[in-house]
Amino acid sequence: MYAQMIRTASTGVKPREEMTPEERRFQDRIDAGEKIEPKDWMPDDYRATLIRQIGQHAHSEVVGQLPEGNWITRAPTLERKAILLAKVQDEAGHGLYLYSAAETLGVSRDELIELLHEGRMKYSSIFNYPTLNWADIGAVGWLVDGAAIVNQVALQRTSYGPYSRAMIRICKEESFHARQGYSIMMAMAFGTPEQKRMAQDAVDRLWYPALMMFGPPDKDSVHTAQSMAWKIKVATNDELRQKFVNQTIPQMEYLGLKCPDPDLKWNEEKQGYDFTEPDWDEFFDVIKGNGPCNVDRMNDRVKAWEKGAWVRDALLAHARKKAAPAAAE
Amino acid sequence: MTREEALFQFLLRLGDNTLVLGQRVSEWCGHAPVLEEDIALANTALDLIGQTQLWLNLAGEVEGKGRDADKLAFLRDVWDFRNLLLVELPNGDFGRTMMRQFLFDAWQSVLLGRLMNSAEPRVAEIAEKAGKEVAYHVERSSGTVVGLGDGTEESHARMQAALDYLWPYVGEMFAPDEVDEEMARAGIAPDPAGLREEYDALVGRVLDEATLRVPEGRFFHRGGKNGARHTEHLGHMLTQMQWLQRAYPGASW
Numbered sequence: 116m117y118a119q120m121i122r123t124a125s126t127g128v129k130p131r132e133e134m135t136p137e138e139r140r141f142q143d144r145i146d147a148g149e150k151i152e153p154k155d156w157m158p159d160d161y162r163a164t165l166i167r168q169i170g171q172h173a174h175s176e177v178v179g180q181l182p183e184g185n186w187i188t189r190a191p192t193l194e195r196k197a198i199l200l201a202k203v204q205d206e207a208g209h210g211l212y213l214y215s216a217a218e219t220l221g222v223s224r225d226e227l228i229e230l231l232h233e234g235r236m237k238y239s240s241i242f243n244y245p246t247l248n249w250a251d252i253g254a255v256g257w258l259v260d261g262a263a264i265v266n267q268v269a270l271q272r273t274s275y276g277p278y279s280r281a282m283i284r285i286c287k288e289e290s291f292h293a294r295q296g297y298s299i300m301m302a303m304a305f306g307t308p309e310q311k312r313m314a315q316d317a318v319d320r321l322w323y324p325a326l327m328m329f330g331p332p333d334k335d336s337v338h339t340a341q342s343m344a345w346k347i348k349v350a351t352n353d354e355l356r357q358k359f360v361n362q363t364i365p366q367m368e369y370l371g372l373k374c375p376d377p378d379l380k381w382n383e384e385k386q387g388y389d390f391t392e393p394d395w396d397e398f399f400d401v402i403k404g405n406g407p408c409n410v411d412r413m414n415d416r417v418k419a420w421e422k423g424a425w426v427r428d429a430l431l432a433h434a435r436k437k438a439a440p441a442a443a444e
Numbered sequence: 445m446t447r448e449e450a451l452f453q454f455l456l457r458l459g460d461n462t463l464v465l466g467q468r469v470s471e472w473c474g475h476a477p478v479l480e481e482d483i484a485l486a487n488t489a490l491d492l493i494g495q496t497q498l499w500l501n502l503a504g505e506v507e508g509k510g511r512d513a514d515k516l517a518f519l520r521d522v523w524d525f526r527n528l529l530l531v532e533l534p535n536g537d538f539g540r541t542m543m544r545q546f547l548f549d550a551w552q553s554v555l556l557g558r559l560m561n562s563a564e565p566r567v568a569e570i571a572e573k574a575g576k577e578v579a580y581h582v583e584r585s586s587g588t589v590v591g592l593g594d595g596t597e598e599s600h601a602r603m604q605a606a607l608d609y610l611w612p613y614v615g616e617m618f619a620p621d622e623v624d625e626e627m628a629r630a631g632i633a634p635d636p637a638g639l640r641e642e643y644d645a646l647v648g649r650v651l652d653e654a655t656l657r658v659p660e661g662r663f664f665h666r667g668g669k670n671g672a673r674h675t676e677h678l679g680h681m682l683t684q685m686q687w688l689q690r691a692y693p694g695a696s697w
Contacts, residue, residue: 177536187489191688191697192514193463195471197493203473204486211479249697251687269618299697307695332584414576415475423477425602428539429595436594 117175117239117263119330119402123160123338123347124163143344150276153219161345165218165275169234170227170349173213174238176206176259178412182246183255191249198253198295205288212284216277231419240398243406244324250303250310256296258318258325258363264289265359266329274346297366304370318367319375322371323393331395361387450626451564452507453526453677454633456516457623459499460527464678465548466533467685477538484584488545491577492590492673505532518689522671529668530613532678539599546585546650547610551617554584554642555634563631567676586650591648593654598630600655607651608659615664617643634678 131139138158144151151157180203189201190196196385214224230236241259246252270282305312330352331334342348360379367374376391400406445453468489476482500513511519531548535541556578559571593603607680618640622626627633651658688697 146530177474177482180474180482184470184475187473188467188684188686189471191518191695193493193497194514197490197497197697200470200486200490200493202472204483204490207479207482207486211483214479281521291535302697306693306697309692310695419475419477423481423538425596425598426481426592429599430588430591431595433595434597 117179117241117328118168118266119237119239119328121164121168121338121348123341123343124160124167125158125341126342129228129339137168141215144342145274149215149274150279151274152276160341161347162220164342164345164347165278166217166222167229169213169220169237169278170222171231171238172229173210174236176210176213176230178238178242178416181401181412181415182242182244182408183252184205185246187250188251189249190252195401196297202256202292202295202387209285209288211282212281216275216281219277228420230421231290232413234404234413239328240401240406241324241328242412243401243408244321245408247320248313248316250300251315251321253296253303253314254317254321256292256294257300257366258296258321260292260296261363262288262328262359263364264293265355269332269350269355272346298371300370304372306398314370315352315372318372322375323397325399326356326360326390326393327398329353329359329428331398332392335395357387360390364388445622445626447630449625450623451630451632452503453623455506455567456498456524456526456628457503458519459496459513460504460525461515461531461548461552462499462551462589463496464525464527464681465531465545466490467681468533469529469541469573471535471546472541481538483538485541488581488584491574491581493582493685495543495570498574502566502570514536514689518686522670522674522682525668525674525678525682526671527668527677527678528613528616529665530610530616530670531614532681533610534673535607536606537602540609542585542586542588543606544610545581545605546589547614547647549578549585550646551614551643554639554646558634558639562633567632578679582646589650589656590654593651593656603654610662611659612661615662616666616668619664619666619669621670622662638653645669651659 117270131142134142137156139158141151141161151161170427183199183203183206187196187199192197198272214227216228218224227236246255264286267282267286271279271286273279273282300314303310305311333339333351333353336352339348339351343351364374364379379388379390381387382389401409404410451602465678467488469492471484472482472485474482476485483509496517500516504511504513504516528548530544533544535544553575556571556575560568560575562571589603594600618636620636623631624636628635649659668675
């Protein structure tokens with residue numbers, strides 16, 4: 116997951132008759148289901164859109180360490196602590212593959228990090244919400260990683276080879292994350308009254324932010340058409356959101372937890388749930404930087420980067436010293 | 445002190461060292477200087493917590509009072525912890541964290557090497573498993589200490605300051621007491637003083653390559669491994685680590 120509101124670097128879908136011969140050949144390859152590889156010719160706008168999307172996805176993995184790291188030192192058992200450490204480590208690893216995938220498009224990890232720190236690139240809105248009780252760690256795995264999986268399973272079919280392959284690998288680990296989240300939720304929902312209260316509180320706070328992860332409704336998504344024509348995006352925001360709700364509600368019922376949406380109900384005709392849309396004003400506020408944790412999350416990241424400068428400089432200087440005699444020979 | 449009591453204490457020492465250090469290292473999550481270090485720190489913490497489960501479960505088994513690793517980790521107070529003072533010290537900057545890690549890894553690798561031949565098979569088995577992880581830990585932390593010690597002027601100064609701060613906590617590793625004597629008599633563990641030579645050789649080689657100077661003086665702080673006098677820092681760590689278990693007793697998580 117974790118790419119939302121990716122502005123496609125072009126206005127509307129280019130009609131075939133306006134395409135250059137190169138663009139036409141490129142579109143034919145996409146339509147035939149071929150993967151585009153780093154050295155292949157690609158339109159500048161395709162490249163720019165992918166850099167935005169993969170970069171945002173990578174940043175989300177990295178910033179996503181923070182709300183979970185918030186509970187590592189307070190995990191209630193050694194096993195839960197170990198599992199959470201393993202999960203956070205996976206996420207940092209996902210960040211690493213994704214930055215590498217972005218690098219194949221000609222942008223360095225340091226450039227992307229600089230754009231993030233300057234506020235010129237975003238990360239998923241979900242990580243601007245706080246993790247306030249231990250059940251939030253369960254809900255993050257179950258709902259947030261669950262939503263991410265819905266999106267990423269679709270993205271395994273994306274047209275850019277390195278991104279598609281990263282998604283295949285990441286999805287395997289994410290399904291373990293979602294399972295461990297659900298396992299925490301079961302312990303909480305079937306536990307003491309206090310634990311059950313924590314579980315319900317987590318669902319109440321995280322349900323709508325999880326729905327927001329898929330981005331604004333299709334009717335307001337102006338960038339979808341070209342991204343879909345290029346198969347950078349392979350399903351619409353609303354399709355993915357519906358899929359997520361359909362798969363999650365029975366799991367919530369099993370836990371005996373209440374969905375905070377009073378109007379949620381099964382629609383026999385569409386074979387899916389009708390549900391209330393999240394508050395999109397809140398979503399746009401969070402995107403603009405006014406979520407509950409935006410400022411703290413960015414301060415944490417920038418501070419870590421600045422405080423780590425001497426380490427990066429030193430390790431580079433040391434590597435140069437070691438390389439120097441070899442180069443002189 | 446019976447042999448079983450001594451063994452229980454000895455196992456607490458092993459498990460508390462890895463628990464407290466694992467907890468400290470995990471505080472870095474999301475705040476490391478570079479993504480690769482975030483991964484490596486989480487990985488190290490994960491190994492240490494895994495080792496803790498093995499040592500403390502065995503400790504509980506030896507004690508025979510129905511306490512498992514979680515009960516020992518989350519329901520003891522400061523005075524019952526048996527870790528070295530070194531591992532409970534706050535992280536400081538990344539340099540100090542890595543120096544502490546190296547000073548500990550070097551000792552743990554020497555110790556586990558001996559424990560693989562322990563007369564107590566359950567100890568030998570855990571040492572065998574943990575030894576593989578620790579061999580990697582010491583390789584990584586020594587590489588980082590060398591890179592930062594022999595990096596820039598600033599990094600060199602920071603690493604020397606870290607070493608100067610931490611060195612007075614190293615001596616406790618090698619100071620024997622009645623628990624150690626009993627373990628040595630039983631062939632379960634080596635006399636700690638006997639590890640010093642190998643440790644000094646390993647540490648000396650790495651610090652030399654890192655262009656760092658080992659501080660002079662034989663003084664060292666003690667009071668961690670027998671619980672007589674921990675630092676002020678451990679209590680704060682426990683209030684955070686044990687909070688859920690203390691606030692909601694009897695729940696399963």
